[in-house]
Amino acid sequence: MFGFFKIPQQLKALGILGMNARNYNVISKYNKRRLYPLVDDKVQTKEMAVKNGINTTRKIAIITYQHEVKSLKQLVKDWPEFVIKPAHGSGGKGVLVIKSWKDDAFITASEKILSYTQVYQHISNILSGLYSLGGQYDVALIEEMVHFSDVFQNFSYQGVPDVRMIIYKGYPIMAMMRLATKESGGRANLHQGAVGVGLDVKTGRALTAVLHNKPILRHPDTNADLTKLCVPYWKEHLLIAAKAYEMTGLGYLGADIVLDKDKGPMMLELNARPGLSIQIANSAGLKKVIKKALKNYPAGLSAEARVDFILSQN
Amino acid sequence: MKKFFNVRRVLSIFLLLSIAWTLYAGWYKMTFWGFDLKSDATTDVFMVDAHITFKAHGKPVKVVLSTPHGYSKFKILNEKITAKGYHVKKDENTGRITLSSPNRNGEQNIYYRLMVYDTADSRGKVRQEEKITIQKPIFDDEQMIVVDNIFEQAQNIEGNEVQQLISLFNQTPLDENVQTLLPVKATRKIRAELLIDLLALKNISARLVHGVRLIEGKKAAMADLMLEAYDGYKWRLYDLQTGHEGLPKNFMVFQRGNVSLLDVEGGVNSKIRFSVLKSVTSSFEMAEHRAKLSSTDKFFTSSVYALPLWAQNVLKTLMVFPLGILVVVLMRNVVGVPTMGTFTPMLIAMSLIETGFVPGLICFVLIVAVGLILRRLLATLNLLLVPRIASVVIFVILIIQVLAVIGYHDNIDVAMSALFFPIIITAWIIERLSIIYEEEGFKNAMTESFYTLLTAIATYFVIKSDTVRHITFAFNEINLVILFLVMLLGTYTGYRLTELKRFYPLLKRK
Ligand SMILES: Nc1ncnc2c1ncn2[C@@H]1O[C@H](COP(=O)(O)OP(=O)(O)O)[C@@H](O)[C@H]1O
Ligand SMILES: [Mg+2]
Numbered sequence: 001m002f003g004f005f006k007i008p009q010q011l012k013a014l015g016i017l018g019m020n021a022r023n024y025n026v027i028s029k030y031n032k033r034r035l036y037p038l039v040d041d042k043v044q045t046k047e048m049a050v051k052n053g054i055n056t057t058r059k060i061a062i063i064t065y066q067h068e069v070k071s072l073k074q075l076v077k078d079w080p081e082f083v084i085k086p087a088h089g090s091g092g093k094g095v096l097v098i099k100s101w102k103d104d105a106f107i108t109a110s111e112k113i114l115s116y117t118q119v120y121q122h123i124s125n126i127l128s129g130l131y132s133l134g135g136q137y138d139v140a141l142i143e144e145m146v147h148f149s150d151v152f153q154n155f156s157y158q159g160v161p162d163v164r165m166i167i168y169k170g171y172p173i174m175a176m177m178r179l180a181t182k183e184s185g186g187r188a189n190l191h192q193g194a195v196g197v198g199l200d201v202k203t204g205r206a207l208t209a210v211l212h213n214k215p216i217l218r219h220p221d222t223n224a225d226l227t228k229l230c231v232p233y234w235k236e237h238l239l240i241a242a243k244a245y246e247m248t249g250l251g252y253l254g255a256d257i258v259l260d261k262d263k264g265p266m267m268l269e270l271n272a273r274p275g276l277s278i279q280i281a282n283s284a285g286l287k288k289v290i291k292k293a294l295k296n297y298p299a300g301l302s303a304e305a306r307v308d309f310i311l312s313q314n
Numbered sequence: 315m316k317k318f319f320n321v322r323r324v325l326s327i328f329l330l331l332s333i334a335w336t337l338y339a340g341w342y343k344m345t346f347w348g349f350d351l352k353s354d355a356t357t358d359v360f361m362v363d364a365h366i367t368f369k370a371h372g373k374p375v376k377v378v379l380s381t382p383h384g385y386s387k388f389k390i391l392n393e394k395i396t397a398k399g400y401h402v403k404k405d406e407n408t409g410r411i412t413l414s415s416p417n418r419n420g421e422q423n424i425y426y427r428l429m430v431y432d433t434a435d436s437r438g439k440v441r442q443e444e445k446i447t448i449q450k451p452i453f454d455d456e457q458m459i460v461v462d463n464i465f466e467q468a469q470n471i472e473g474n475e476v477q478q479l480i481s482l483f484n485q486t487p488l489d490e491n492v493q494t495l496l497p498v499k500a501t502r503k504i505r506a507e508l509l510i511d512l513l514a515l516k517n518i519s520a521r522l523v524h525g526v527r528l529i530e531g532k533k534a535a536m537a538d539l540m541l542e543a544y545d546g547y548k549w550r551l552y553d554l555q556t557g558h559e560g561l562p563k564n565f566m567v568f569q570r571g572n573v574s575l576l577d578v579e580g581g582v583n584s585k586i587r588f589s590v591l592k593s594v595t596s597s598f599e600m601a602e603h604r605a606k607l608s609s610t611d612k613f614f615t616s617s618v619y620a621l622p623l624w625a626q627n628v629l630k631t632l633m634v635f636p637l638g639i640l641v642v643v644l645m646r647n648v649v650g651v652p653t654m655g656t657f658t659p660m661l662i663a664m665s666l667i668e669t670g671f672v673p674g675l676i677c678f679v680l681i682v683a684v685g686l687i688l689r690r691l692l693a694t695l696n697l698l699l700v701p702r703i704a705s706v707v708i709f710v711i712l713i714i715q716v717l718a719v720i721g722y723h724d725n726i727d728v729a730m731s732a733l734f735f736p737i738i739i740t741a742w743i744i745e746r747l748s749i750i751y752e753e754e755g756f757k758n759a760m761t762e763s764f765y766t767l768l769t770a771i772a773t774y775f776v777i778k779s780d781t782v783r784h785i786t787f788a789f790n791e792i793n794l795v796i797l798f799l800v801m802l803l804g805t806y807t808g809y810r811l812t813e814l815k816r817f818y819p820l821l822k823r824k
Contacts, residue, residue, distance in 0.1 A: 007814045010821050020647060021807040093753060098664075128699035192754065213819045260806045279667075283820055 015288025016279055023273075030169070030251025031272050038248050039270040042141050049267055051183070052247045054240055056267045064141040069080040071277060073116075074190065076101075084123060086138045088129040092187050092217045094131030096122055097145060104284055110158060112187055133168035137201045149259040155179050155229055157221040163237055163257045163265075164296050165198070166274055166286065170306050171297050173289045175199040176281040177231065181211070182221045195219060196281030197229055202311055206236030208283045215283075236265045238310060242303040243272030254265075318500060322805045329798040336791040343789065346608040347601040347619075348432070353784030355597040356529070357431050360393060360528045361588055362566065364426040366576060368584035370418035375400075375736035379426060380524070380569035383409020388566055389607050391600075394431040409454060410573065414496040422581060430528075430566065431600060446519050446544070446572065451511035461515060463491045473557055476543045476550075480557035483509055506539055506554055519544040522552065522568040527562070528637040536569060537575055539586060598788070618790065631664075634777045636796040637786055641773045643803050650810025651765040654746050659769035661739050667730030668775045675767075676739075677717065677731045682763075684713050685744035687753075693748070707741040 011018075017026070029283035039045050049056040049066070060082055061075040075081050080101070083104065086094040091195065095120070095139055097109035106114040114122075123140045132138040152161040159180025166174040176198050180186045190196045198207040206229035209216050218225055231237060241255045244267065254274025257265050344351040348357065355812050366377065374819075377400075395402055400413040411627050453461060467489065468478040479713060485503060495508055506522055513520040524537040539563075541552040552563050561567070569575040578584040598619075605614035608692060614620055618629055638660040645651055645659070666674040688709045692702060712734045721729025743766075749757040776782065786792055 004814075005816060007821065008809050010811060011814070013819060016809075016820060018807070018809040018813050018819050019650065024805060025805045124698055132700045208821075211814070215819075227370060278816065280820060285820075295466050 006131065015285030015291065016019050017276060017286040017290070019276060020196065021287065022276060026274055031253070032249070035249050038271050039250065039253065039272045040086065040088055042269055043139065044139075045267075045270055046143070048247050054119060054267050055236075055263060055265060056246065057146060057308060058144040060142040060144060062087075063119055063123055063127065063142065065107050066127055068122060069120055069140075072120065072123065072270060076142060079144065080284060083124070083143050083145050084119070085141050085206075086126040086196070087141045088132035088136070088138050089126075091189060094122070099145065109160075112144040118267075122229060128268075141276060146258050146268075147261040149232075149261050152177075152179070152229075152231055154222050155219060155226070157181050157186070157219070159184070159194075160258060160276050162188055162268060163259075164274070165201075165237070165241040165257065166278060167241050167245055167255060167257045167295070168293050168300065169251050170242055170292055170303065171236075171293055171310060172241040172307075173293055174199055174282055174284070174286060175201050175204070175237075175277055176278045177229065179219060179226075180218070190275075190277040190281070195226070197226055198278075198282030199229075199231060200282070201238075202313060204229070204231035206230065208281065210281050213280055231259070233259065233265050235311070238307045239303060240265055240267050242306045247304060248272075320328055322802065325511055325798055325802045325805065329795065329802060332791070332794040332798050336789065337790045340789045342610075343601075346605060346610045347614065348597050349601065349788050350597050351781070351785060353780040357597045358598045359411035359429055359593050359595050359600075361593065362428045362430065362526055362528070362772065363589045364428075364526075364568075365587045365589070366422075366424040366426070366578075366584065368422050368578050368581035368607045370422050370581045370637045372417055372419045372800075373580040374416045375414065375418045375422070375578070377424060377579075377581075378573075378577040379411045379412055379413070379424075379586075380425065380567050380573055380575050381409045382428065382430075382525075382568055387788070388430040389432045389604065390428065390430050391603060392427075392705060394427045396425040397423075397563050401746055407773075408573075418580070422572070432604075442737050444459060446521065448514045448517060448519050450514050450632075458493060460491045462511065464489070464495075464512065465516070467491070475571045476513065476520070476541070476552055477513060477557040477559070479509055480541070484557070493673060502537075502539060504813075506541060509541065509554075511597040516639045518608050521571070523567055524575040525565050525567040526588045526590060528564040528566060528590050528592070530590065532588070532590040533586070535589045538565065540565065540567075542570060565690065567576045570639065575795050579670045616785075626787075633790050633793060634783050635784045636659070638773045638777050640796050640800055641776050642769060643800050645772060647803055647806060648808075648810060650760055650812035651769060653769050654743055654745045654762055655739075658739055658743060658765055660773050661736050662767070662770035663733045663777060666770070667778055668734040671774065671778075672725070672750075673728040674734070675771075678735060680728075681710065681717070681732060681735060681740060682744055682747065685709055685740070686748055688746050689748045693752070693808045703741065706745050707737060710737050710744070734781060 023195040032119070034115065037103045038048060043059070043062060044235050046056055060079055063069055063072070063075075081099045083098070089095065096114075098114075098119075099109050100107045104116045106115060106116070108121050121230040126138055126140040129136050129138050135259075146160070148160050155161060155177075156174055156179040161177055161179050163175060163177050165172045176196050178190065179190035179195040180188050181193055181195055185192070188194045190210075193209050193212065197209040199205065200207055206227050209229075211220060217227060237257050240257055244253060244255050245251075248270060250272055252272075252274075254271040256268040258268050260266050276286070297306075297309065340349075356626050364379070366379065368377075377397075381393075381404075382390070383668055389638060395413075396413060396504060397413050399418075400415045402411065402413050404411045406744055411426070419460060464479075464482065468482050471478040471481045473481065473764070491506075500508075503522075508522045510522070520541055520543040523540040523542050525540065526532075526534070527538045539554055541554050542549045544550075550559055551561065561769060576584060576586050602611070602614060603609040603617055619631070639657070642653070642657060642660050646656070648695060662678065665678070668674070669677065685706065689706055692705055697705065714735070714737070717729040717732035720726065721732065748761055
């Protein structure tokens with residue numbers, strides 16, 4: 001019983017960042033509210049990324065008004081595959097990945113066949129704000145589909161593994177890879193049953209892996225040895241993350257990066273209020289790393305120099 | 315970090331200030347306005363009737379009545395004199411009422427009615443006053459022997475000289491010596507007068523005080539008496555039965571000093587009868603009157619308590635909100651449970667208060683469940699968002715209607731309580747639940763509903779209590795304390811309770 005009262009102290013000693021501390025001490029301190037729209041709106045993020053030379057998925061079209069929805073087929077006529085998502089979505093809500101389509105049939109990444117009417121309906125729902133925060137009117141972003149690198153094929157059950165990186169003052173300080181499972185239904189959210197693999201920020205190698213808060217060694221569905229996981233093009237990953245700082249001006253942010261077969265690492269989205277599960281995947285506390293960065297990491301370096309600095313750390 | 319520390323410090327200072335202010339205001343309201351921490355605190359209001367009768371003989375009549383004035387600290391709520399055909403005049407300085415009328419005949423009835431309250435702090439403070447000249451009684455030698463005996467015996471009794479004599483006069487059976495000096499049928503007044511005579515022999519000035527003991531249901535053919543004796547400096551009051559000194563808290567003085575209780579000129583056979591009735595009023599209702607008496611009514615009239623009753627009732631409901639909000643803030647930021655919408659739980663709690671806990675809860679779950687089923691059917695229609703939510707709102711209204719009708723006809727409270735739930739919020743809960751259910755599965759939907767209800771129930775139990783509602787209204791400064799508490803919680807950076815569980819595995823792994 002008394003052990004219970006010691007938990008906060010012990011967590012503190014580990015440098016675990018809690019939700020209140022994240023909001024009060026970190027986000028409200030380093031992230032100006034007026035900068036939020038830059039990352040909350042995927043269209044803006046994308047435009048900025050292009051301007052800043054950050055590799056990201058290409059925009060195909062934006063549907064803003066209901067009457068534009070019927071021109072969907074016209075808009076994607078040159079694209080055999082594409083992704084529709086709400087510009088203000090979160091948590092994968094409303095993301096529709098179409099891996100092939102013809103006439104009236106749209107096949108999703110999870111092999112579901114949708115009729116044109118269903119896709120039309122889906123876009124209407126996006127526009128009316130079903131998937132966006134507070135139910136405000138939204139726009140539908142149509143972008144190119146990522147061809148996921150085969151490197152991770154065995155590591156993920158369906159779905160798309162992505163790298164989540166936490167960037168503090170432009171320095172990537174913690175990273176994890178999220179792997180979909182059968183239970184998570186192809187989604188990469190840890191609380192829905194996806195696997196989180198903590199990655200060494202310096203190397204991109206797996207450190208620890210967790211499923212439902214419990215450490216695991218193998219993927220529950222594919223049985224792949226998670227300790228062998230190593231993300232290729234790691235330096236490029238780091239560079240994308242580091243550049244996101246200059247691009248947005250946010251002192252604390254999360255970047256979701258996916259690896260495309262042909263185009264390499266691509267920034268999928270940014271987040272001004274990244275979650276805390278990454279600490280569980282890494283078995284490490286963010287507060288501790290932030291403290292260390294605040295003390296030791298030099299300010300005023302370029303993105304490249306910061307990445308080099310990270311790589312030179314021991 | 316330093317800057318944040320300062321925010322916290324500033325807020326803490328404000329919190330302390332607001333606590334101090336609340337305590338001060340609370341003391342002020344309790345003292346001057348009679349507010350109480352208990353919601354059902356009452357004040358006894360005594361109605362004292364003095365009924366004066368006498369016979370007039372066609373001559374001009376003048377009646378002078380002494381009334382409570384200055385000496386006793388009762389608060390007078392109302393004073394009324396009913397005397398048909400009399401000219402009434404009251405001297406505010408002496409408290410004496412003069413009634414006059416030319417040429418009256420026959421039985422006369424004059425009613426004097428007084429409503430008083432706050433017997434508690436009625437202990438009269440006696441000012442220094444002149445003593446009166448002592449009129450020594452004349453006793454023959456035989457009687458003087460008895461008197462000496464009395465004095466001798468009295469010496470062995472506890473108390474001062476006055477109390478010693480009073481005790482002696484109250485012995486049962488009555489002291490023989492005293493009996494000898496009294497007529498066979500001695501009234502209390504005659505005894506008291508003998509006492510005064512004996513005191514005069516001891517060079518102590520003493521006199522009678524007329525008044526009424528406030529005893530519920532009392533009917534008395536004459537006024538109650540107390541003894542006043544001069545101690546060389548001021549007049550001290552003594553109870554004629556017990557010898558206790560001081561004004562008992564239920565004794566209301568009508569007359570003291572050199573005037574009489576009742577003077578009737580132009581009439582005979584005058585009598586004054588007293589009756590007392592007690593009624594109980596909520597202390598809150600007396601507040602305005604108290605404010606007036608304590609000349610703090612300037613503040614009172616600009617307070618919420620001077621508003622019309624319906625407005626006060628609205629405010630009473632409003633003022634309990636901050637506390638509900640505090641509960642929600644605690645549940646979310648300190649406990650860390652996810653709830654549907656920030657203040658949904660509080661609104662549910664408010665409804666539960668109207669409906670009663672169990673029936674309300676059952677009814678609410680029922681509405682949501684039926685709503686969810688309808689919402690599932692709706693989902694197959696693939697409607698756009700706004701029309702879809704609008705339909706859910708209408709569903710809710712229809713469900714409420716049906717439940718109300720069923721409830722009324724079959725006399726089921728559970729169903730009737732449907733009328734009290736906020737329609738939009740309920741619709742919104744249904745919509746949100748069905749989306750969580752669709753997207754994140756049954757389990758997540760259940761978890762979130764569970765926590766929402768849990769928070770609602772916690773809030774309900776806090777704001778339900780009459781005492782809490784009374785305190786947040788009567789001592790509404792407390793809402794300032796809550797405000798700064800909530801603000802301070804806005805700087806709370808510790809772990810949430812649920813995070814301890816969430817991050818607990820990390821401790822084991824290390
Ligand atoms: N262009 C894309 N190609 C393939 N899959 C995608 C693409 N965009 C998104 N996804 C999938 O949808 C998920 C959620 O998309 P994301 O852009 O991160 O939106 P959200 O803000 O809702 O998380 C991603 O993790 C990925 O699995
Ligand atoms: Mg995402």
